[in-house]
Amino acid sequence: MSDPLLDDLNPQQLKAVTAGDGQILVLAGPGSGKTRVLTRRLVYLLDRKGVPAYDIIAVTFTNKAAREMEERVVTLMHGGTDGLWLGTFHAMCARLLRREAKALNLSPNFVIFDSDDQEALVKRAIRELNIDEKMHRPAGVHASISNAKNELYAPADMPVTSYRDEVVKRVYIRYQELLLANNAVDFDDLLFYATQLLRDNPSIRESYARRFRYVLVDEFQDTNLAQYELLKQLSSVHKNIFVVGDEDQSIYRWRGADYRNVLRFEKDFPDCQKILLEQNYRSTQTVLDAARGVIDENRNRTPKHLFTTRGEGSKIITYTAPDDIDEADFVVKEIQKKVNSNTAAPGDFAVMYRTNAQSRVIEEAFMRSAIPYQLIGAQRFYGRREVKDMIAFLRLVQNPDDEISLLRVLGVPPRGIGDKTIANIQAAAFKKDISAGEVLLDLGQKSDASPFWALIGRSAAIVADFGSLLEDWIALRDQVSLVTLFDRIIQDTGFEAYINDGTDEGADRWENVQELRRLAFDYQEKGITPFLESLALVSDQDTIRDAELNGTGRPARGTVTLLTLHAAKGLEFKQVFIIGLDEGLLPHSRSRDDPEEMAEERRLFYVGITRAKDQLYLLRAERRNSFGNWEYSEPSRFLDAIDPALVKHHGRASRSPREAQARDMIWDSYNPSPSRRVTLEPAPAAEQKYKETMRVRSENWGEGIVIESKMDTDGEEIVSVQFESVGIKRLIASLAKLEILK
DNA sequence: TCGCCAAGACTTTTT
DNA sequence: GTCTTGGCGA
Numbered sequence: 214m215s216d217p218l219l220d221d222l223n224p225q226q227l228k229a230v231t232a233g234d235g236q237i238l239v240l241a242g243p244g245s246g247k248t249r250v251l252t253r254r255l256v257y258l259l260d261r262k263g264v265p266a267y268d269i270i271a272v273t274f275t276n277k278a279a280r281e282m283e284e285r286v287v288t289l290m291h292g293g294t295d296g297l298w299l300g301t302f303h304a305m306c307a308r309l310l311r312r313e314a315k316a317l318n319l320s321p322n323f324v325i326f327d328s329d330d331q332e333a334l335v336k337r338a339i340r341e342l343n344i345d346e347k348m349h350r351p352a353g354v355h356a357s358i359s360n361a362k363n364e365l366y367a368p369a370d371m372p373v374t375s376y377r378d379e380v381v382k383r384v385y386i387r388y389q390e391l392l393l394a395n396n397a398v399d400f401d402d403l404l405f406y407a408t409q410l411l412r413d414n415p416s417i418r419e420s421y422a423r424r425f426r427y428v429l430v431d432e433f434q435d436t437n438l439a440q441y442e443l444l445k446q447l448s449s450v451h452k453n454i455f456v457v458g459d460e461d462q463s464i465y466r467w468r469g470a471d472y473r474n475v476l477r478f479e480k481d482f483p484d485c486q487k488i489l490l491e492q493n494y495r496s497t498q499t500v501l502d503a504a505r506g507v508i509d510e511n512r513n514r515t516p517k518h519l520f521t522t523r524g525e526g527s528k529i530i531t532y533t534a535p536d537d538i539d540e541a542d543f544v545v546k547e548i549q550k551k552v553n554s555n556t557a558a559p560g561d562f563a564v565m566y567r568t569n570a571q572s573r574v575i576e577e578a579f580m581r582s583a584i585p586y587q588l589i590g591a592q593r594f595y596g597r598r599e600v601k602d603m604i605a606f607l608r609l610v611q612n613p614d615d616e617i618s619l620l621r622v623l624g625v626p627p628r629g630i631g632d633k634t635i636a637n638i639q640a641a642a643f644k645k646d647i648s649a650g651e652v653l654l655d656l657g658q659k660s661d662a663s664p665f666w667a668l669i670g671r672s673a674a675i676v677a678d679f680g681s682l683l684e685d686w687i688a689l690r691d692q693v694s695l696v697t698l699f700d701r702i703i704q705d706t707g708f709e710a711y712i713n714d715g716t717d718e719g720a721d722r723w724e725n726v727q728e729l730r731r732l733a734f735d736y737q738e739k740g741i742t743p744f745l746e747s748l749a750l751v752s753d754q755d756t757i758r759d760a761e762l763n764g765t766g767r768p769a770r771g772t773v774t775l776l777t778l779h780a781a782k783g784l785e786f787k788q789v790f791i792i793g794l795d796e797g798l799l800p801h802s803r804s805r806d807d808p809e810e811m812a813e814e815r816r817l818f819y820v821g822i823t824r825a826k827d828q829l830y831l832l833r834a835e836r837r838n839s840f841g842n843w844e845y846s847e848p849s850r851f852l853d854a855i856d857p858a859l860v861k862h863h864g865r866a867s868r869s870p871r872e873a874q875a876r877d878m879i880w881d882s883y884n885p886s887p888s889r890r891v892t893l894e895p896a897p898a899a900e901q902k903y904k905e906t907m908r909v910r911s912e913n914w915g916e917g918i919v920i921e922s923k924m925d926t927d928g929e930e931i932v933s934v935q936f937e938s939v940g941i942k943r944l945i946a947s948l949a950k951l952e953i954l955k
Numbered sequence: 956t957c958g959c960c961a962a963g964a965c966t967t968t969t970t
Numbered sequence: 971g972t973c974t975t976g977g978c979g980a
Contacts, residue, residue, distance in 0.1 A: 303970055328969080328970090400969090400970050401970090464968075465968080465969080465970090468968085568966055568967055568968075569966080570965085570966050590969085624956090624957090627956080627957065629956065629957095630956080631957075633956085634956090672956090750970065752969075753970095777967090777968065778968080779968045779969070780968090780969085798967095801966090801967055803966095803967060803968095804967085817968080839966080840965075840966090840972095841972090842971095
């Protein structure tokens with residue numbers, strides 16, 4: 214009998230999907246069908262085990278992942294999914310906090326500050342405390358505060374071991390007060406408050422932990438301490454927790470993520486079931502071999518034996534460009550060539566780099582060509598001034614206490630409110646211990662009868678006008694649709710005439726506002742709060758446009774995707790270019806002195822390599838332009854870990870003979886040292902009968918695929934075979950009577 | 956109050 | 971080399 218839910222799963226996947234209750238740890242290599250397993254598990258619980266959707270919570274890191282899961286679940290399911298909690302950590306926490314706001318010091322209409330707002334607020338705290346901004350950069354202090362929150366330290370509890378800590382702590386305390394006064398939370402607060410809420414309120418914890426009989430988690434290796442605690446609390450009653458992750462793809466250490474949570478999980482739940490997914494459905498053997506060479510140099514990991522049935526595939530193409538401009542040209546020309554000859558479409562390609570700064574040169578090269586491309590990240594859309602302004606208006610309507618937004622839009626468009634007036638408003642607010650927004654609203658209501666009128670001074674009338682506009686909008690908030698409110702704000706402020714000033718840039722800016730308006734359309738029903746929340750929590754990945762369908766129903770040719778290695782996680786492309794394989798860039802110079810960070814750089818490269826399905830390109834440039842002068846670099850050390858036999862070096866483009874010689878040594882005649890090569894070198898070939906990817910049949914277990922074979926010290930050949938029936942078995946070849954199938 | 960200009964920073968990755 | 975920030979003049 215056929216079963217569409219389970220039939221196409223391999224033995225390991227099946228084991229994971231149909232595992233019983235308890236704690237399940239799935240370690241899933243790249244391309245091993247991680248999302249598929251998670252999705253099927255969810256449907257398995259709902260559809261086969263009859264678990265009500267209401268009893269399940271499933272958490273991901275990006276909205277994109279959550280959306281994909283939801284779409285697939287809906288297609289696979291016959292019943293409904295009402296009541297299911299499915300979303301990102303941050304979104305789930307926001308939901309929890311809005312429901313339980315009264316148990317915290319927040320009102321349910323709190324806003325979520327984005328990173329710019331957070332930094333602005335830190336800056337303000339620093340200034341209030343008369344701390345030297347040059348010595349203690351707001352961005353740096355904010356990063357330290359963020360770390361403290363991820364480690365679950367409340368402001369008062371933050372440990373101090375240095376003078377800098379002391380400064381950070383003082384700022385942290387003030388920053389947190391300011392957030393509360395703004396009725397706002399930052400990204401870390403969402404996790405921090407949620408964890409705190411559950412920890413300190415047994416009855417609330419009980420009710421959620423009782424409700425969520427099943428907890429499912431994606432990208433578990435990227436959880437930080439706060440997230441780990443949260444998961445433990447949510448699953449504290451039923452203890453049915455199913456996590457999927459891969460230590461080798463942990464690349465967010467700097468954000469508090471700790472892949473050792475995988476080890477912690479095994480320690481906290483000694484009875485947990487551990488399942489390895491090792492069959493890769495994405496890449497060619499060549500790509501996997503390169504990836505393995507790179508990652509095998511990291512220690513402290515669960516060894517995995519990734520294998521594929523996709524065959525060897527084409528060699529990795531490497532190219533050393535004389536400079537970064539030529540590096541970019543090579544990428545564009547190569548893509549152009551394949552697109553023109555119809556062997557590939559733009560949507561097949563991705564270009565990946567370590568730092569956002571590298572995207573510029575690449576982008577310029579694409580602009581000179583006719584190839585469509587999309588650049589992911591770096592706040593391309595939401596970071597635009599006109600977009601942020603419109604969002605700030607909406608945020609102010611949602612929450613008049615949001616002073617950051619208030620200050621942002623008070624002079625947009627310019628209406629005669631300057632520093633002096635702003636200071637007066639703030640002073641008036643301080644005097645009455647209310648927010649600046651409330652001062653405005655009072656002025657809007659009572660005009661010159663307001664007690665604040667005299668305090669504001671000359672521009673009181675202008676401020677009162679703005680206050681009454683704000684009051685109108687707030688009144689409209691719950692009566693008209695989101696888009697109507699949006700249009701009304703534009704109309705009342707003359708926003709269009711202000712930004713669309715007749716120049717090309719003006720038209721561009723107006724187009725961005727229209728784009729935001731289109732996004733608002735999707736939230737007509739849900740309203741302003743979910744809209745703003747979704748805007749605050751978009752990740753770069755969420756902005757990726759997949760190749761849309763065109764009118765004919767066939768996939769459009771798509772666009773080349775330009776993105777950082779970080780943003781590439783979880784994605785796949787037929788052809789991948791990784792550029793900037795230079796010492797100092799990948800690995801980044803900031804990681805040079807810390808082995809842990811170096812290991813993370815390596816994982817980052819590993820993530821990049823394993824995005825490729827068919828063809829991988831590795832590029833570097835001998836010199837690149839930074840701040841207006843040339844900087845030279847050596848090839849990345851990570852390249853040494855890739856077996857030269859997997860690589861085809863493309864042309865030579867070196868300018869100076871000396872450099873060319875150095876490069877040739879690395880690429881053409883480089884002979885890796887034995888210690889480095891040990892993991893890649895096949896065992897002595899003499900008696901070895903079986904090789905990776907061979908199909909074999911055993912009397913006991915039927916057909917399978919050889920995933921590894923090596924000679925042990927006794928001269929016995931040890932073969933690991935992935936059997937269709939029972940999964941992976943390690944066998945002694947001479948005893949196992951394996952038949953090789955062609 | 957606002958726009959212009961010069962000085963300085965900027966480059967790690969982001970929910 | 972370019973973008974942001976802060977200071978100054980109109």
